[in-house]
Amino acid sequence: MKNNISRQNVYLLALSVFLLIFVLIFAFAFLIPEGKEYRNKGADLRKENKELKKYENFRDNILEKLGELKSENRNIIAAFDRDFDAVRFEKMHREYFNSLSVQEKVQLENENKFSVYEVNTTSQINSPKSFYNFLDAINKSDWIISVNFPIHFKREEEMIRSSFTMTVYGIAKDTNTSIGDLNTSE
Amino acid sequence: MMYSYIKPRKKSLFTPEMQLLSIFFGITIFMLLGTYLFLLFKDYRFTQDRSEIIELREATSMEIDLIQKSIISIEEEKVLSETVFTKNTVLKDSIANMFDLVPQRITLSEAKLLENGLVLYGVTPNKDIYNFMLQAPLRSIFHRTYSSFYPAENGWLHFVSTNYVDKEEEIIMKPIDEETQEDDAKEEIEDEE
Numbered sequence: 183m184k185n186n187i188s189r190q191n192v193y194l195l196a197l198s199v200f201l202l203i204f205v206l207i208f209a210f211a212f213l214i215p216e217g218k219e220y221r222n223k224g225a226d227l228r229k230e231n232k233e234l235k236k237y238e239n240f241r242d243n244i245l246e247k248l249g250e251l252k253s254e255n256r257n258i259i260a261a262f263d264r265d266f267d268a269v270r271f272e273k274m275h276r277e278y279f280n281s282l283s284v285q286e287k288v289q290l291e292n293e294n295k296f297s298v299y300e301v302n303t304t305s306q307i308n309s310p311k312s313f314y315n316f317l318d319a320i321n322k323s324d325w326i327i328s329v330n331f332p333i334h335f336k337r338e339e340e341m342i343r344s345s346f347t348m349t350v351y352g353i354a355k356d357t358n359t360s361i362g363d364l365n366t367s368e
Numbered sequence: 369m370m371y372s373y374i375k376p377r378k379k380s381l382f383t384p385e386m387q388l389l390s391i392f393f394g395i396t397i398f399m400l401l402g403t404y405l406f407l408l409f410k411d412y413r414f415t416q417d418r419s420e421i422i423e424l425r426e427a428t429s430m431e432i433d434l435i436q437k438s439i440i441s442i443e444e445e446k447v448l449s450e451t452v453f454t455k456n457t458v459l460k461d462s463i464a465n466m467f468d469l470v471p472q473r474i475t476l477s478e479a480k481l482l483e484n485g486l487v488l489y490g491v492t493p494n495k496d497i498y499n500f501m502l503q504a505p506l507r508s509i510f511h512r513t514y515s516s517f518y519p520a521e522n523g524w525l526h527f528v529s530t531n532y533v534d535k536e537e538e539i540i541m542k543p544i545d546e547e548t549q550e551d552d553a554k555e556e557i558e559d560e561e
Contacts, residue, residue: 194385201393208400216407223414230421237428244435251442258449259442295441296448310467317460321453328452329459331483337476351448 261326266299266350274323278316279305280341287350297354300330304345306338313344326351471501485510485532491524498527506531 252259268284276282285302292298307313320327333346382390466486470476474497478489486506492498495517507513510531517525 190383190385194389197386198389198393201389201397205393205396205400208397208404213400213404213407216404216411220407220410220414223411223418227414227418227421230418230425234421234425234428237425237432241428241432241435244432244439248435248439248442251439251446255442255446255449258445261449262445294444310463314460314464317456317463321456326449326452328455331459331481333459333463333481335476335479335481337478351452353445 258326261324262296262351262353264324265352266301266325268301270324275316275319278312278319279307281306290349292354293351295354297352299350299352301348301350302345303348304343306341306343308341310335310342313342320348469502469505471497473497474502484535485530487531488529489527490529491520491526493524495525498525502529509533 266287268287272282272284282305283303285304288300290298290300317329320329328349328351330347330349333344336343463481466479466481470488470490474490474492476488476490478487480487488502492502498515498517503513503515506529511534512532514530516528520526
Protein backbone atom coordinates (compact mmCIF):
# COMPACT_ATOMS: atom_id res chain seq x y z
CA MET A 183 0.00 0.00 0.00
CA LYS A 184 1.42 3.28 -1.06
CA ASN A 185 1.54 6.14 1.47
CA ASN A 186 0.12 9.32 -0.11
CA ILE A 187 0.63 11.67 2.89
CA SER A 188 3.21 14.25 2.09
CA ARG A 189 6.00 15.16 4.48
CA GLN A 190 4.46 18.62 4.84
CA ASN A 191 1.20 17.18 6.03
CA VAL A 192 2.98 14.92 8.50
CA TYR A 193 4.66 17.98 10.07
CA LEU A 194 1.33 19.74 10.17
CA LEU A 195 -0.35 16.85 11.85
CA ALA A 196 2.45 16.46 14.36
CA LEU A 197 2.33 20.13 15.28
CA SER A 198 -1.44 20.00 15.60
CA VAL A 199 -1.24 17.00 17.91
CA PHE A 200 1.50 18.62 19.99
CA LEU A 201 -0.45 21.86 20.39
CA LEU A 202 -3.62 19.99 21.18
CA ILE A 203 -1.83 18.02 23.90
CA PHE A 204 -0.36 21.27 25.27
CA VAL A 205 -3.82 22.87 25.37
CA LEU A 206 -5.30 19.85 27.12
CA ILE A 207 -2.50 19.60 29.68
CA PHE A 208 -2.64 23.32 30.37
CA ALA A 209 -6.40 23.22 30.74
CA PHE A 210 -6.50 20.23 33.06
CA ALA A 211 -3.35 20.96 35.05
CA PHE A 212 -3.73 24.69 35.59
CA LEU A 213 -6.90 26.24 34.31
CA ILE A 214 -9.50 23.91 35.79
CA PRO A 215 -7.93 23.75 39.31
CA GLU A 216 -7.56 27.53 39.26
CA GLY A 217 -11.18 27.84 38.16
CA LYS A 218 -12.27 25.62 41.02
CA GLU A 219 -10.28 27.69 43.47
CA TYR A 220 -11.82 30.84 42.03
CA ARG A 221 -15.28 29.40 42.56
CA ASN A 222 -14.50 28.32 46.14
CA LYS A 223 -12.92 31.63 47.03
CA GLY A 224 -15.87 33.46 45.50
CA ALA A 225 -18.26 31.40 47.62
CA ASP A 226 -16.14 32.04 50.73
CA LEU A 227 -16.10 35.74 50.03
CA ARG A 228 -19.87 35.84 49.61
CA LYS A 229 -20.23 33.92 52.89
CA GLU A 230 -17.91 36.30 54.71
CA ASN A 231 -19.75 39.24 53.21
CA LYS A 232 -23.06 37.85 54.40
CA GLU A 233 -21.62 37.33 57.86
CA LEU A 234 -20.24 40.86 57.89
CA LYS A 235 -23.63 42.22 56.84
CA LYS A 236 -25.20 40.34 59.75
CA TYR A 237 -22.67 41.83 62.17
CA GLU A 238 -23.19 45.30 60.72
CA ASN A 239 -26.97 45.02 60.91
CA PHE A 240 -26.75 43.81 64.50
CA ARG A 241 -24.31 46.61 65.30
CA ASP A 242 -26.66 49.16 63.75
CA ASN A 243 -29.62 47.78 65.72
CA ILE A 244 -27.88 47.84 69.08
CA LEU A 245 -26.37 51.22 68.29
CA GLU A 246 -29.88 52.52 67.72
CA LYS A 247 -30.99 50.92 70.99
CA LEU A 248 -28.02 52.49 72.78
CA GLY A 249 -28.94 55.88 71.35
CA GLU A 250 -32.53 55.50 72.54
CA LEU A 251 -31.40 54.36 75.99
CA LYS A 252 -28.98 57.26 76.23
CA SER A 253 -31.58 59.83 75.27
CA GLU A 254 -34.23 58.28 77.55
CA ASN A 255 -31.88 58.13 80.55
CA ARG A 256 -29.79 61.22 79.91
CA ASN A 257 -30.42 62.61 83.39
CA ILE A 258 -29.71 59.33 85.14
CA ILE A 259 -26.42 58.83 83.25
CA ALA A 260 -25.35 62.39 84.04
CA ALA A 261 -26.35 61.92 87.68
CA PHE A 262 -24.18 58.81 88.02
CA ASP A 263 -21.22 60.52 86.35
CA ARG A 264 -21.43 63.62 88.55
CA ASP A 265 -19.36 63.79 91.74
CA PHE A 266 -21.28 64.59 94.88
CA ASP A 267 -20.90 68.19 95.97
CA ALA A 268 -22.22 68.82 99.46
CA VAL A 269 -22.26 72.60 99.05
CA ARG A 270 -24.29 72.37 95.88
CA PHE A 271 -26.57 69.80 97.50
CA GLU A 272 -27.24 72.16 100.39
CA LYS A 273 -27.93 75.05 98.03
CA MET A 274 -30.36 72.96 96.02
CA HIS A 275 -32.32 71.55 98.97
CA ARG A 276 -32.09 74.32 101.53
CA GLU A 277 -35.57 75.55 100.64
CA TYR A 278 -37.14 72.45 102.23
CA PHE A 279 -35.44 72.92 105.59
CA ASN A 280 -35.01 75.61 108.18
CA SER A 281 -31.44 74.44 108.50
CA LEU A 282 -29.53 71.75 106.70
CA SER A 283 -26.13 70.33 107.43
CA VAL A 284 -24.36 67.75 105.30
CA GLN A 285 -21.51 66.53 107.41
CA GLU A 286 -19.19 64.11 105.71
CA LYS A 287 -18.75 61.92 102.72
CA VAL A 288 -17.44 58.46 103.45
CA GLN A 289 -16.71 55.97 100.73
CA LEU A 290 -18.22 52.56 101.30
CA GLU A 291 -17.37 49.37 99.47
CA ASN A 292 -18.18 49.50 95.78
CA GLU A 293 -21.33 47.69 94.71
CA ASN A 294 -20.57 46.05 91.38
CA LYS A 295 -19.36 48.95 89.24
CA PHE A 296 -20.97 51.59 91.42
CA SER A 297 -19.10 53.64 93.95
CA VAL A 298 -21.10 54.21 97.11
CA TYR A 299 -20.72 57.10 99.51
CA GLU A 300 -22.50 57.73 102.77
CA VAL A 301 -23.40 61.22 103.85
CA ASN A 302 -24.64 62.14 107.33
CA THR A 303 -27.29 64.79 107.35
CA THR A 304 -28.99 66.76 110.09
CA SER A 305 -31.74 69.24 109.47
CA GLN A 306 -34.56 71.17 111.04
CA ILE A 307 -38.04 71.30 109.57
CA ASN A 308 -41.19 72.99 110.71
CA SER A 309 -43.57 70.33 109.38
CA PRO A 310 -43.30 66.78 108.05
CA LYS A 311 -44.56 68.08 104.70
CA SER A 312 -41.21 69.77 104.14
CA PHE A 313 -39.56 66.39 104.53
CA TYR A 314 -41.97 64.81 102.04
CA ASN A 315 -41.15 67.58 99.57
CA PHE A 316 -37.46 66.97 100.15
CA LEU A 317 -37.90 63.25 99.42
CA ASP A 318 -39.76 64.12 96.21
CA ALA A 319 -37.04 66.58 95.22
CA ILE A 320 -34.21 64.18 95.94
CA ASN A 321 -35.46 61.91 93.16
CA LYS A 322 -35.05 64.78 90.72
CA SER A 323 -31.71 66.01 92.05
CA ASP A 324 -28.34 66.00 90.29
CA TRP A 325 -27.23 62.80 92.02
CA ILE A 326 -28.62 59.35 92.67
CA ILE A 327 -29.31 59.54 96.37
CA SER A 328 -31.16 57.18 98.63
CA VAL A 329 -32.26 58.17 102.11
CA ASN A 330 -31.53 55.39 104.58
CA PHE A 331 -32.93 54.08 107.80
CA PRO A 332 -32.68 54.87 110.63
CA ILE A 333 -34.34 58.27 110.44
CA HIS A 334 -34.58 60.14 113.68
CA PHE A 335 -37.15 62.88 114.24
CA LYS A 336 -37.05 64.84 117.49
CA ARG A 337 -39.25 67.66 118.53
CA GLU A 338 -37.36 70.82 119.54
CA GLU A 339 -39.92 73.44 120.59
CA GLU A 340 -41.79 74.33 117.40
CA MET A 341 -39.33 72.60 115.11
CA ILE A 342 -38.58 69.01 114.21
CA ARG A 343 -34.96 68.02 114.15
CA SER A 344 -34.26 65.21 111.77
CA SER A 345 -31.07 63.25 111.30
CA PHE A 346 -30.47 60.56 108.75
CA THR A 347 -27.87 59.15 106.41
CA MET A 348 -27.97 59.27 102.65
CA THR A 349 -26.28 56.96 100.20
CA VAL A 350 -24.91 58.58 97.07
CA TYR A 351 -24.28 56.32 94.09
CA GLY A 352 -21.81 57.05 91.31
CA ILE A 353 -19.85 55.23 88.66
CA ALA A 354 -16.71 53.69 90.10
CA LYS A 355 -13.78 55.25 88.27
CA ASP A 356 -10.28 54.74 89.58
CA THR A 357 -10.35 52.87 92.87
CA ASN A 358 -7.04 54.45 93.84
CA THR A 359 -8.43 57.94 93.54
CA SER A 360 -8.50 59.51 96.94
CA ILE A 361 -11.76 60.98 98.01
CA GLY A 362 -11.47 64.07 100.08
CA ASP A 363 -13.88 64.33 102.97
CA LEU A 364 -16.31 67.14 102.67
CA ASN A 365 -17.24 68.89 105.81
CA THR A 366 -19.80 71.58 105.49
CA SER A 367 -22.30 72.74 107.99
CA GLU A 368 -24.74 75.52 108.30
CA MET B 369 17.80 21.12 -19.84
CA MET B 370 14.35 22.12 -18.73
CA TYR B 371 11.81 19.71 -17.38
CA SER B 372 9.01 22.25 -16.93
CA TYR B 373 7.90 25.41 -18.63
CA ILE B 374 6.76 27.12 -15.40
CA LYS B 375 9.01 28.69 -12.83
CA PRO B 376 9.42 26.68 -9.62
CA ARG B 377 7.39 28.30 -6.81
CA LYS B 378 9.17 29.26 -3.68
CA LYS B 379 8.64 26.77 -0.86
CA SER B 380 7.94 28.34 2.58
CA LEU B 381 7.41 26.86 6.01
CA PHE B 382 4.31 29.02 6.49
CA THR B 383 2.02 27.42 4.09
CA PRO B 384 -1.62 28.53 4.19
CA GLU B 385 -2.47 25.41 6.23
CA MET B 386 0.31 26.18 8.65
CA GLN B 387 -0.88 29.77 8.97
CA LEU B 388 -4.41 28.65 9.68
CA LEU B 389 -3.16 26.24 12.27
CA SER B 390 -0.96 28.88 13.91
CA ILE B 391 -3.81 31.38 14.06
CA PHE B 392 -6.18 28.80 15.48
CA PHE B 393 -3.80 27.59 18.19
CA GLY B 394 -2.47 31.09 18.78
CA ILE B 395 -5.95 32.36 19.59
CA THR B 396 -6.71 29.27 21.68
CA ILE B 397 -3.54 29.55 23.74
CA PHE B 398 -4.00 33.31 24.13
CA MET B 399 -7.54 32.79 25.43
CA LEU B 400 -6.43 30.03 27.78
CA LEU B 401 -3.57 32.10 29.18
CA GLY B 402 -5.82 35.15 29.42
CA THR B 403 -8.40 33.19 31.36
CA TYR B 404 -5.71 31.73 33.62
CA LEU B 405 -4.24 35.17 34.36
CA PHE B 406 -7.72 36.57 34.97
CA LEU B 407 -8.41 33.75 37.46
CA LEU B 408 -5.07 34.31 39.20
CA PHE B 409 -5.81 38.02 39.53
CA LYS B 410 -9.36 37.38 40.79
CA ASP B 411 -8.08 34.82 43.30
CA TYR B 412 -5.59 37.35 44.60
CA ARG B 413 -8.33 39.98 44.90
CA PHE B 414 -10.65 37.52 46.63
CA THR B 415 -7.95 36.67 49.17
CA GLN B 416 -7.31 40.35 49.82
CA ASP B 417 -11.03 41.16 50.06
CA ARG B 418 -11.60 38.25 52.41
CA SER B 419 -8.84 39.34 54.78
CA GLU B 420 -10.21 42.89 54.70
CA ILE B 421 -13.70 41.60 55.47
CA ILE B 422 -12.40 39.48 58.35
CA GLU B 423 -10.59 42.50 59.79
CA LEU B 424 -13.73 44.58 59.39
CA ARG B 425 -15.81 41.85 61.03
CA GLU B 426 -13.44 41.66 63.98
CA ALA B 427 -13.59 45.44 64.36
CA THR B 428 -17.39 45.32 64.18
CA SER B 429 -17.42 42.51 66.72
CA MET B 430 -15.33 44.60 69.12
CA GLU B 431 -17.60 47.56 68.50
CA ILE B 432 -20.62 45.34 69.28
CA ASP B 433 -18.99 44.24 72.55
CA LEU B 434 -18.42 47.85 73.56
CA ILE B 435 -21.97 48.86 72.65
CA GLN B 436 -23.39 45.89 74.54
CA LYS B 437 -21.30 46.78 77.58
CA SER B 438 -22.61 50.34 77.38
CA ILE B 439 -26.19 49.09 77.10
CA ILE B 440 -25.75 46.77 80.10
CA SER B 441 -24.14 49.58 82.04
CA ILE B 442 -26.99 52.02 81.27
CA GLU B 443 -29.59 49.37 82.09
CA GLU B 444 -27.87 48.67 85.42
CA GLU B 445 -27.82 52.39 86.14
CA LYS B 446 -31.49 52.61 85.22
CA VAL B 447 -32.43 49.68 87.46
CA LEU B 448 -30.43 51.02 90.38
CA SER B 449 -31.84 54.52 90.01
CA GLU B 450 -35.39 53.16 89.79
CA THR B 451 -34.77 51.08 92.92
CA VAL B 452 -33.44 54.14 94.73
CA PHE B 453 -36.33 56.32 93.58
CA THR B 454 -38.86 53.68 94.63
CA LYS B 455 -37.12 53.31 97.99
CA ASN B 456 -37.32 57.07 98.56
CA THR B 457 -40.99 57.14 97.57
CA VAL B 458 -41.78 54.20 99.85
CA LEU B 459 -39.89 55.93 102.63
CA LYS B 460 -41.91 59.08 102.09
CA ASP B 461 -45.15 57.08 102.27
CA SER B 462 -43.94 55.28 105.39
CA ILE B 463 -43.17 58.55 107.14
CA ALA B 464 -46.49 60.03 106.03
CA ASN B 465 -48.32 56.94 107.29
CA MET B 466 -46.50 57.14 110.59
CA PHE B 467 -47.48 60.76 111.16
CA ASP B 468 -51.06 60.05 110.01
CA LEU B 469 -51.24 57.19 112.47
CA VAL B 470 -50.74 59.44 115.48
CA PRO B 471 -54.07 60.85 116.70
CA GLN B 472 -54.38 64.51 117.59
CA ARG B 473 -54.85 63.80 121.30
CA ILE B 474 -51.44 62.14 121.49
CA THR B 475 -48.33 64.28 121.12
CA LEU B 476 -45.15 62.82 119.74
CA SER B 477 -41.83 64.07 121.02
CA GLU B 478 -39.52 61.75 119.17
CA ALA B 479 -39.73 59.09 116.47
CA LYS B 480 -37.11 56.67 115.21
CA LEU B 481 -37.81 54.91 111.94
CA LEU B 482 -35.76 51.74 111.77
CA GLU B 483 -35.39 49.34 108.90
CA ASN B 484 -37.63 46.81 110.58
CA GLY B 485 -39.31 48.86 113.25
CA LEU B 486 -40.52 52.08 114.71
CA VAL B 487 -39.86 53.64 118.10
CA LEU B 488 -42.19 56.39 119.22
CA TYR B 489 -41.83 58.67 122.25
CA GLY B 490 -44.61 60.98 123.33
CA VAL B 491 -47.29 61.92 125.82
CA THR B 492 -50.84 60.67 126.06
CA PRO B 493 -53.67 61.87 128.31
CA ASN B 494 -54.26 58.31 129.51
CA LYS B 495 -53.55 54.68 128.70
CA ASP B 496 -56.97 54.03 127.11
CA ILE B 497 -56.54 56.70 124.48
CA TYR B 498 -53.08 55.32 123.72
CA ASN B 499 -54.30 51.71 123.57
CA PHE B 500 -57.31 52.38 121.35
CA MET B 501 -56.03 55.15 119.15
CA LEU B 502 -52.36 54.35 118.68
CA GLN B 503 -51.50 50.88 119.88
CA ALA B 504 -54.35 49.17 118.01
CA PRO B 505 -53.29 50.42 114.55
CA LEU B 506 -49.64 49.78 115.42
CA ARG B 507 -50.44 46.19 116.35
CA SER B 508 -52.12 45.67 112.99
CA ILE B 509 -48.95 46.80 111.20
CA PHE B 510 -46.13 45.37 113.31
CA HIS B 511 -45.54 41.82 114.49
CA ARG B 512 -44.20 42.79 117.90
CA THR B 513 -45.30 45.84 119.86
CA TYR B 514 -44.02 46.80 123.28
CA SER B 515 -45.17 49.82 125.27
CA SER B 516 -44.04 51.38 128.50
CA PHE B 517 -45.43 54.34 130.41
CA TYR B 518 -44.23 56.73 133.06
CA PRO B 519 -46.09 59.68 134.51
CA ALA B 520 -45.62 63.22 133.23
CA GLU B 521 -45.66 66.32 135.42
CA ASN B 522 -49.08 67.50 134.20
CA GLY B 523 -50.79 64.20 135.03
CA TRP B 524 -50.48 62.81 131.51
CA LEU B 525 -48.39 59.79 130.69
CA HIS B 526 -45.13 59.63 128.82
CA PHE B 527 -44.99 56.58 126.62
CA VAL B 528 -42.35 54.68 124.65
CA SER B 529 -43.75 52.47 121.93
CA THR B 530 -41.35 50.00 120.33
CA ASN B 531 -42.61 48.12 117.29
CA TYR B 532 -40.91 45.54 115.10
CA VAL B 533 -41.70 43.70 111.91
CA ASP B 534 -40.27 40.18 111.74
CA LYS B 535 -38.77 39.25 108.45
CA GLU B 536 -40.48 36.25 106.88
CA GLU B 537 -37.20 34.36 106.56
CA GLU B 538 -36.46 34.89 110.21
CA ILE B 539 -39.88 33.54 111.15
CA ILE B 540 -39.32 30.42 109.08
CA MET B 541 -35.81 29.89 110.40
CA LYS B 542 -36.75 30.42 114.03
CA PRO B 543 -37.15 27.20 115.98
CA ILE B 544 -40.57 26.60 117.46
CA ASP B 545 -39.16 26.75 121.00
CA GLU B 546 -37.90 30.26 120.46
CA GLU B 547 -41.24 31.38 119.10
CA THR B 548 -43.01 29.94 122.10
CA GLN B 549 -40.57 31.64 124.43
CA GLU B 550 -41.10 34.90 122.59
CA ASP B 551 -44.86 34.58 122.81
CA ASP B 552 -44.56 33.94 126.53
CA ALA B 553 -42.37 37.00 126.94
CA LYS B 554 -44.86 39.04 124.92
CA GLU B 555 -47.71 37.91 127.12
CA GLU B 556 -45.71 38.78 130.22
CA ILE B 557 -45.08 42.29 128.89
CA GLU B 558 -48.70 42.74 128.00
CA ASP B 559 -49.70 41.56 131.46
CA GLU B 560 -47.36 44.10 132.96
CA GLU B 561 -49.00 46.82 130.92
